[in-house]
Amino acid sequence: MRTLLALPVLCVLGAAGAARADQRQPRVDLVIALDTSGSMRGLIEATRRELWNAVRLLGRAQPQPIVRVGLVTFGATRNGEASGWVRRELDLGTDLDAVATRLFALPVGGSREYVARAVQTATRELAWDQDPSTLKILFVAGNESAAQDPRVSLSAALAEARRRGIVVNSIFCGQPGARDAGGWRQVATLGAGLFSAIDHTTTVAARVSPYDDELTRLSRELSATYMAFGADGARRRAQQAAADARAEADGPAAAAERAAAKASAAYRNADWDAVDALAARGDTGTTTSTTSTTSGASTTSGALEAQREARRRVQARINELAARRDTWLAQPTTPVAAAPAAPPPATTTPAPRPAKRPAAMSEALSGALRRQATAQGYVIE
Numbered sequence: 001m002r003t004l005l006a007l008p009v010l011c012v013l014g015a016a017g018a019a020r021a022d023q024r025q026p027r028v029d030l031v032i033a034l035d036t037s038g039s040m041r042g043l044i045e046a047t048r049r050e051l052w053n054a055v056r057l058l059g060r061a062q063p064q065p066i067v068r069v070g071l072v073t074f075g076a077t078r079n080g081e082a083s084g085w086v087r088r089e090l091d092l093g094t095d096l097d098a099v100a101t102r103l104f105a106l107p108v109g110g111s112r113e114y115v116a117r118a119v120q121t122a123t124r125e126l127a128w129d130q131d132p133s134t135l136k137i138l139f140v141a142g143n144e145s146a147a148q149d150p151r152v153s154l155s156a157a158l159a160e161a162r163r164r165g166i167v168v169n170s171i172f173c174g175q176p177g178a179r180d181a182g183g184w185r186q187v188a189t190l191g192a193g194l195f196s197a198i199d200h201t202t203t204v205a206a207r208v209s210p211y212d213d214e215l216t217r218l219s220r221e222l223s224a225t226y227m228a229f230g231a232d233g234a235r236r237r238a239q240q241a242a243a244d245a246r247a248e249a250d251g252p253a254a255a256a257e258r259a260a261a262k263a264s265a266a267y268r269n270a271d272w273d274a275v276d277a278l279a280a281r282g283d284t285g286t287t288t289s290t291t292s293t294t295s296g297a298s299t300t301s302g303a304l305e306a307q308r309e310a311r312r313r314v315q316a317r318i319n320e321l322a323a324r325r326d327t328w329l330a331q332p333t334t335p336v337a338a339a340p341a342a343p344p345p346a347t348t349t350p351a352p353r354p355a356k357r358p359a360a361m362s363e364a365l366s367g368a369l370r371r372q373a374t375a376q377g378y379v380i381e
Contacts, residue, residue, distance in 0.1 A: 027134040028065040033118045035142025037075035037110040042200035046361040048103040052261035059264025061378040067266040068092040074118035077110040084117030094268045097243045114149035116157040123161045135376045141171035146183035158190035169193035171364045173200040196364035206253035211325040219259035225311040227274040236272040260322035263315040
């Protein structure tokens with residue numbers, strides 16, 4: 001049972017221990033800037049689905065970084081003309097459930113997609129880590145021309161981002177050979193990042209694996225090990241439960257992917273969960289001091305250590321099944337055709353080159369993250 005701990009537990013488990021752990025770990029700061037104009041619902045949904053795969057990917061990186069995620073939107077009427085139709089939705093932080101919740105709630109509507117202003121806002125208004133060794137990555141995604149901004153040029157916005165050590169990747173929602181794709185390629189070139197084109201209008205049904213149901217069950221079991229404390233603990237616990245429910249509503253594959261992300265090292269909640277706070281503090285669980293709960297019960301650090309061990313067991317099982325699921329999904333969905341009995345007759349007319357097709361969101365987001373983290377020196381299995 002999850003217990004809401006009283007506020008004084010902060011003195012025992014809270015920010016000081018988490019800060020000490022933070023000082024020992026590298027960081028990855030990841031910001032996603034999404035076009036939320038009228039035709040971008042598919043982009044938002046694709047980002048929401050891929051978020052947990054990206055989190056899990058970074059959770060497997062060695063050395064293990066602290067992962068912070070921020071969110072910016074542009075192009076929507078609700079964002080207001082004064083800001084260039086750009087809004088900082090969430091500053092950089094470790095509250096990944098908040099990112100998922102906000103992605104579910106984003107409305108669409110509007111037609112002014114100022115990409116340069118989105119890059120500038122993300123660069124200036126988010127609390128990027130100042131350590132030069134921190135990997136700082138910005139993805140900007142949308143359609144239409146990337147050079148619409150009447151006040152800020154792409155070259156100026158991207159030069160400022162690069163001066164601050166931010167790598168800028170672009171995701172164009174359209175065919176890679178489209179006229180507007182060139183401007184999005186320029187964004188990636190000026191930002192020292194990677195360009196991708198995706199088809200945001202087509203929903204590809206996620207493959208359901210034999211492991212999804214058990215991973216969903218284990219995700220619920222994992223959530224049951226969280227013990228909220230502090231003034232914001234109840235809200236954050238409810239937010240976690242809501243994100244679980246939304247993932248399950250998205251289908252077995254989405255629930256399984258969230259389960260795998262929650263079991264990764266990148267899913268950190270030491271600012272509201274007593275078990276994560278204990279781990280961040282490096283407590284061995286040998287003390288016997290007690291902390292009162294709002295229900296009038298008491299929780300010893302030994303009891304917290306027992307809950308921590310229970311969580312480790314669930315996480316280990318999720319990681320085992322998630323690895324099996326990865327192997328299962330990597331298998332081809334259709335049989336490989338047999339080789340022809342004889343080679344085809346020679347011809348003097350070369351076969352036409354197939355047209356480039358849009359990439360999947362998994363390659364555009366997680367694929368780019370893998371390449372850039374590896375280039376920074378991380379090892380990802």
